Amino acid sequence: MSTADAQPLIQMQGVNKFFGKFQALKNINLEVRKGERIVVCGPSGSGKSTMIRCINRLEEHNDGHIVIGGKELTDQIEDINAVRREVGMVFQSFNLFPHMTIVKNLMLAQQLVRKISKTKARETAMHYLERVKIPEQANKYPIALSGGQQQRVAIARALCMKPEIMLFDEPTSALDPEMINEVLEVMVDLAKEGMTMICVTHEMGFARSVADRVIFMDKGEIVEEAPPTEFFENPRSERTKNFLSQILSH
Amino acid sequence: MSFDLNLIAESLPLMLMGIGITFKLLIVSGFLGLILAICLLLMRISGRWFLNFPAQVYIYVFRGTPILVQIFIIYYGLPQFEAVRDSIFWPILREPTGCAILALTLNTGAYVSEILRGGVLGVSKGVLEAGSALGMSARQNFIYLTAPIATRLALPAYSNDVISLLKSTALASTITIADMTGIARTIVADTYAPYEIFISLAIVYMIFTFGIQKLFGVIERYLGRYMEREG
C-alpha cells in the first residue's frame, strides 16, 4: 500500500462492548484504508454485527476509540450524525420503509438529511435504481418486491446518500438461494468501483474474489485476519480451521 | 305482549331530534380526546419519568373507574368548589353538555393513548435503525416513520374506541341532556312503552355503528394500500 493514504478511513482501537455483564466485543483493533474491502465471518453470536454496528453508532462502544474519516465517535450527536452521513448500511432484513414507495424510500433521507431538493432527490434515486437494475419498480411498495429486489433497493437507498463507506450485515442470508447472486453482483460492482466496504457474510466465493482481507471473529474477538488466499489455504488458528471446515463442507 | 308499530313510527322522529346532540358529544369529545391521547402518548414514550409517570397514573385512574361515575363527579362534584365556579371554565362546566364532553374526552383520551402506544410499539425496530443509519434524527424518525406506520397499525383498535364512545354518549342522558337516549327516556316516561322505544333506539345506534365501521374500513384500506401485494 502506498503511504499517501496513511490515515485509515476506519480505525478501531481497543474497543470493548458490553451488553450488561456479557462482553460482546473484546479489545477489537481494526484499521480499514480507503478502498479496502473487508469480509468478516465467524460463528453465530461471535460479535460480527455488534462490531459493524459500532462503526455507525447503532451500538455504543464502552471502551476504546473509533475514528471514522478523522472524526472520533463520541456522545456528541453532531459527531454521530457526521459519521452516519459517511457510512451506509445494509441489513439482513432489508428494513425498507414499508409505507413508502420504492422511489420515496430512496428520496426521504436525501431530502431530510442532505437537504436536497425533491426533483434532484428523485433524479438521484432513479439513477441508483437503474444501477441496481430495477427502475421499473420505482412506484411500487416494498411488499410487492421479491427479497432480492428489496435488498437491491436497500443498497440503492444507502448509495443515494453518497457514503464513503458501506457496511453490509449478512445481506444475503435472508434470501432464497436463487436471489443471492443478483445481490452479490451489485456488491461486486461496488467493490470494483473502489467503494470501501465491510461485509459480514458467509459467501466464501464472494470473499475469495473481492476481499482484500478476511477477518475471522469468535467469542467477541478478532481471531485471524489475512488476505483471502492465505486465509483459506493456510488458516493459522484451530478455531478458524474448524469454522472453515464446517462452512465449506456443504 | 303486543308490539306497537305506530308508536315506533311516531317516536322515531322525536328521538332523531337528539341526533345533533349525540353527534356533538361524539365528535367534540372524540376530537379533543384524540389530542389528549397524543399528548399522553408523547409523555409515555418520552423516556422521562417525570412525564411518563403522571401519564401512567392518569391512564390508570381513568381506565380504572366507570365513565358514569366520572360524569357524576364532574357534573355534581366540581361545582362545589368555589375555585371552579370562579374559573374561566365555569361557563362550560355549568352546562351539562360541557360536563359530559369533558368526562367523555378525559375518558377516551386515556384509552386512545394506550391504543396509539400499541401502534408505536408495533413499528419494527429495524425500520427505525435504517432511518438512523441514513442519518435521520430521532425526531425525523418519529415524524416520517413511527407516526404513519403506528397510525395504520392502531386504526382497527381506534375505530373500536370510536364506536364505544358513541355508545358512551348515551350516559349523558343521566345528567339531563336530551340526546337520543335522553329523549327516548322522556318518551318512555310518557307512554309507558319501554320495549318499543328502547328497541328502536338500539336499532338507531346500530345503524350509526355500522356507518362508523364502514367509514373506518375505507380509511383503513386507504392508509393500508402498502400492505397489499396487488396494485
Ligand SMILES: Nc1ncnc2c1ncn2[C@@H]1O[C@H](COP(=O)(O)OP(=O)(O)OP(=O)(O)O)[C@@H](O)[C@H]1O
Ligand atoms: N441488544 C443486545 N442485548 C443483549 N445481548 C446482545 C444484544 N445484541 C447482541 N447481543 C449478544 O452479543 C453477542 C454478539 O451478537 P452479534 O449479533 O454481534 O453476533 P453475530 O456474530 O452478528 O451473530 P449472527 O451470526 O447470529 O448474526 C451475542 O451473544 C448476542 O446474544
Ligand SMILES: [Mg+2]
Ligand atoms: Mg449478526
